[in-house]
Amino acid sequence: xxxxxxxxxxxxxxxxxxxxxxxxxxxxxxxxxxxxxxxxxxxxxxxxxxxxxxxxxxxxxxxxxxxxxxxxxxxxxxxxxxxxxxxxxxxxxxxxxxxxxxxxxxxxxxxxxxxxxxxxxxxxxxxxxxxxxxxxxxxxxxxxxxxxxxxxxxxxxxxxxxxxxxxxxxxxxxxxxxxxxxxxxxxxxxxxxxxxxxxxxxxxxxxxxxxxxxxxxxxxxxxxxxxxxxxxxxxxxxxxxxxxxxxxxxxxxxxxxxxxxxxxxxxxxxxxxxxxxxxxxxxxxxxxxxxxxxxxxxxxxxxxxxxxxxxxxxxxxxxxxxxxxxxxxxxxxxxxxxxxxxxxxxxxxxxxxxxxxxxxxxxxxxxxxxxxxxxxxxxxxxxxxxx
Numbered sequence: 557x558x559x560x561x562x563x564x565x566x567x568x569x570x571x572x573x574x575x576x577x578x579x580x581x582x583x584x585x586x587x588x589x590x591x592x593x594x595x596x597x598x599x600x601x602x603x604x605x606x607x608x609x610x611x612x613x614x615x616x617x618x619x620x621x622x623x624x625x626x627x628x629x630x631x632x633x634x635x636x637x638x639x640x641x642x643x644x645x646x647x648x649x650x651x652x653x654x655x656x657x658x659x660x661x662x663x664x665x666x667x668x669x670x671x672x673x674x675x676x677x678x679x680x681x682x683x684x685x686x687x688x689x690x691x692x693x694x695x696x697x698x699x700x701x702x703x704x705x706x707x708x709x710x711x712x713x714x715x716x717x718x719x720x721x722x723x724x725x726x727x728x729x730x731x732x733x734x735x736x737x738x739x740x741x742x743x744x745x746x747x748x749x750x751x752x753x754x755x756x757x758x759x760x761x762x763x764x765x766x767x768x769x770x771x772x773x774x775x776x777x778x779x780x781x782x783x784x785x786x787x788x789x790x791x792x793x794x795x796x797x798x799x800x801x802x803x804x805x806x807x808x809x810x811x812x813x814x815x816x817x818x819x820x821x822x823x824x825x826x827x828x829x830x831x832x833x834x835x836x837x838x839x840x841x842x843x844x845x846x847x848x849x850x851x852x853x854x855x856x857x858x859x860x861x862x863x864x865x866x867x868x869x870x871x872x873x874x875x876x877x878x879x880x881x882x883x884x885x886x887x888x889x890x891x892x893x894x895x896x897x898x899x900x901x902x903x904x905x906x907x908x909x910x911x912x913x914x915x916x917x918x919x920x921x922x923x924x925x926x927x928x929x930x931x932x933x934x935x936x937x938x939x940x941x942x943x
Contacts, residue, residue, distance in 0.1 A: 732910070
C-alpha cells in the first residue's frame with residue numbers, strides 16, 4: 557500500500573510538470589506567434605509530441621491502479637461464515653445424577669461383597685432395600701424370588717448374587733408401557749395430577765419445550781384455578797417455551813378451562829393440550845371429584861385424553877406411594893413422572909410404585925434444566941444404584 561501511495565505522488569508530480577511545461581509553451585507561442593504566411597504558402601508543421609513521456613505516465617497510472625486494487629483485496633474483511641448451530645446438550649447420566657441413592661446402598665453392598673452368601677447376607681439385603689424406600693412388600697417379593705433362584709442354582713458367590721438381584725429389579729421395572737402415548741389427528745390431552753409442591757407446573761413447562769422441539773404444537777391449560785400463583789407460573793413457562801396458554805378466572809371452574817383449551821386446539825390444529833390441575837390434598841373429597849370432572853370434560857369430542865401423568869417428588873419416599881394410591885382412585889393414572897430423583901437417597905420408591913400399583917415410571921427428573929427430564933431407563937437406573 558505504501559508503494560502505491562509513492563507511485564501516485566510521483567505520477568501527480570510528473571503530470572503537473574507536463575501540464576506546466578505545456579502551458580508555458582502555449583504562453584510563449586502566443587507571445588511570439590509569427591505572422592500568418594501569405595496565401596498559398598505551406599503551414600509550418602506542428603511540434604511533435606513526446607510519445608515516450610506519455611507512455612511512461614500512462615504506465616505509472618496503471619501501476620497505481622493495480623497496486624490500489626491489490627491493497628483493497630488484501631485489506632477487505634473476509635466474508636462472515638454462517639453460524640454453526642450449537643450441539644444439543646448431552647443427556648444426563650443416571651450414574652452421574654444418582655450419587656445420593658447409590659451412596660445409601662454402598663455400605664451394605666460392600667459388606668455383602670466381602671463374604672460368601674449366608675444368612676447375614678439376606679438380612680443386609682433386606683435392610684438395604686427398605687432403607688432405599690423400596691418398601692416392605694416389594695422387598696419381600698424381590699428377596700423371595702432371589703432366594704429361590706439362589707437355591708436352585710447353588711449360588712455362593714456374592715457378585716453372582718448381586719447380578720441376579722439386578723436382573724430381578726430390572727425385570728420388575730420393565731413391566732408396562734413407558735412411552736408417552738400420542739394419537740395424531742385430534743387434540744391429545746395430557747393431564748398432570750399430584751399434590752402441590754411436587755413440580756407439576758415445572759414438569760409441564762419442560763415437556764412443552766421437548767414436544768415443541770419434536771415439531772408438535774402445544775397449548776397449556778391453567779386448570780389449577782385455586783392456587784393464586786399457579787396460572788402466573790404456568791404463564792412464565794408458556795412464554796419460555798413458546799406455547800399458547802388458556803387461563804381461567806381465579807376460583808373458577810377448572811373443567812371449563814380445559815374445555816376452552818381443547819376447543820382452541822381443535823380450531824387451530826394444535827397437537828397437544830397440557831393441563832395443569834389442582835393438588836389440594838387436604839380437601840381430598842372435593843379434589844378427587846374435581847379431577848374426575850376434568851377428565852370427563854377433557855375426553856369429550858374433539859378432545860382425547862391419552863395420558864394422565866402423576867407427578868411425584870422422589871424425596872418424599874413412601875409418602876409418594878400413598879399419594880399415588882389416592883390419585884389412582886380418582887383418575888386412571890397411566891404413568892408416573894418422578895421428579896428430583898437426583899436429590900434423593902430414596903430411589904427405591906420407583907420399585908415400590910411399579911410393584912405396588914403397577915404404574916410404569918415414564919419420566920424422571922435428574923436436574924433443573926429442560927434436558928434433565930428424561931425417559932426412565934430401568935437398566936441404566938438399576939446399574940447406577942449398584943455401580
